[in-house]
Amino acid sequence: MSTLLSQLEDVEMRFHELTEQMADPAVASNIDKLRTLGQERARLEKVVELYVKYRDGLEELKGAKELLEESDDAEMTAMAKEEIKSLTATLEALEEQLTTELLPNDPMDEKDVVLEIRAGAGGDEAALFAAELFDAYGRFAQTKGWKVETMNVSAGTQGGFKAVIASVSGHEVYSQMKFEGGVHRVQRVPATESQGRIHTSTVTVVVLPEAEEVDVQIDPNDLRIDVKRASGHGGQSVNTTDSAVRIVHLPTNIIVECQDEKSQHKNKAKAMTVLRSRLFEIERKKRQEEDSEARRSMVGMGDRSDKVLTYNFPQDRVTDHRIGLTLHNLPKIMSGDFDPLVTALRTHDQAERLKDNE
Numbered sequence: 182m183s184t185l186l187s188q189l190e191d192v193e194m195r196f197h198e199l200t201e202q203m204a205d206p207a208v209a210s211n212i213d214k215l216r217t218l219g220q221e222r223a224r225l226e227k228v229v230e231l232y233v234k235y236r237d238g239l240e241e242l243k244g245a246k247e248l249l250e251e252s253d254d255a256e257m258t259a260m261a262k263e264e265i266k267s268l269t270a271t272l273e274a275l276e277e278q279l280t281t282e283l284l285p286n287d288p289m290d291e292k293d294v295v296l297e298i299r300a301g302a303g304g305d306e307a308a309l310f311a312a313e314l315f316d317a318y319g320r321f322a323q324t325k326g327w328k329v330e331t332m333n334v335s336a337g338t339q340g341g342f343k344a345v346i347a348s349v350s351g352h353e354v355y356s357q358m359k360f361e362g363g364v365h366r367v368q369r370v371p372a373t374e375s376q377g378r379i380h381t382s383t384v385t386v387v388v389l390p391e392a393e394e395v396d397v398q399i400d401p402n403d404l405r406i407d408v409k410r411a412s413g414h415g416g417q418s419v420n421t422t423d424s425a426v427r428i429v430h431l432p433t434n435i436i437v438e439c440q441d442e443k444s445q446h447k448n449k450a451k452a453m454t455v456l457r458s459r460l461f462e463i464e465r466k467k468r469q470e471e472d473s474e475a476r477r478s479m480v481g482m483g484d485r486s487d488k489v490l491t492y493n494f495p496q497d498r499v500t501d502h503r504i505g506l507t508l509h510n511l512p513k514i515m516s517g518d519f520d521p522l523v524t525a526l527r528t529h530d531q532a533e534r535l536k537d538n539e
Contacts, residue, residue: 196226291353293391329348363490370495391458425445437453
């Protein structure tokens with residue numbers, strides 16, 4: 182307990198330091214600095230609130246124990262024992278919360294993300310589900326007050342998306358989206374299926390923390406940039422200027438295309454954001470391997486058997502195979518209600534990290 186209290190005292194001290202710094206006129210006039218300090222202060226605020234409750238509870242428990250020792254009255258003794266029991270349970274719960282809150286944050290949690298969804302096995306049905314899943318994430322983002330901006334779309338032959346790339350920006354986007362990466366399997370009867378047979382299709386989802394220029398330095402000489410006219414469904418030209426941009430990073434052969442904007446400059450900026458994020462993720466995984474951390478592949482080969490989530494429409498359920506969680510009411514989930522899944526995965530992650538810290 183002494184270690185926990187020492188940590189909490191340090192957190193409270195830092196919280197008050199940040200409060201004072203943010204009140205400084207010199208800091209208040211620097212928007213970037215103020216935002217950085219504000220984000221750190223917001224993360225510590227909950228810990229400080231819990232610590233105040235915990236500290237007050239310890240004082241109350243101390244008083245109740247003193248009362249028990251000093252009292253000769255049977256009624257007062259019974260009351261003190263009941264209070265000690267209640268306070269002990271409350272303090273144990275607060276201690277558990279505080280231990281979880283003091284776990285080291287993923288430094289990426291505050292970042293915006295680049296979201297990529299690609300049709301896997303299943304042809305047209307996979308493309309249709311890729312579009313549905315993208316729309317579901319869009320509605321989830323809306324409930325969080327996030328902004329979704331499409332960067333590039335490759336349309337399916339019968340509708341839907343062969344691939345779609347978008348940026349998602351807002352408060353703690355990566356923190357809540359990072360567990361979505363992997364193969365998502367869908368089981369249902371396609372609209373084109375005359376025999377009523379259930380088909381299994383897959384889409385792959387990648388969630389990358391959005392990298393800024395300070396995170397990744399790219400040598401312009403390592404890039405080949407091509408421009409062309411943007412194309413729509415079936416390959417027809419949709420504008421009369423060379424606005425679509427294709428960037429090849431020569432050392433890694435990573436290829437990024439963007440044609441969603443009418444401006445070549447904007448398409449290039451978006452493509453560079455995606456490229457930086459992909460390169461940043463490669464470096465991040467290298468560092469994880471060097472630190473001997475467990476490396477979990479975000480996307481498999483897209484086979485039907487390689488999955489993290491299964492959406493079974495006939496049985497009205499979604500199953501997360503990583504933690505063995507099954508939820509029902511698929512229409513509600515596909516309307517953007519991913520909170521139950523996100524909460525379960527974050528809770529599981531916290532529990533695993535607590536085990537590692539023991």
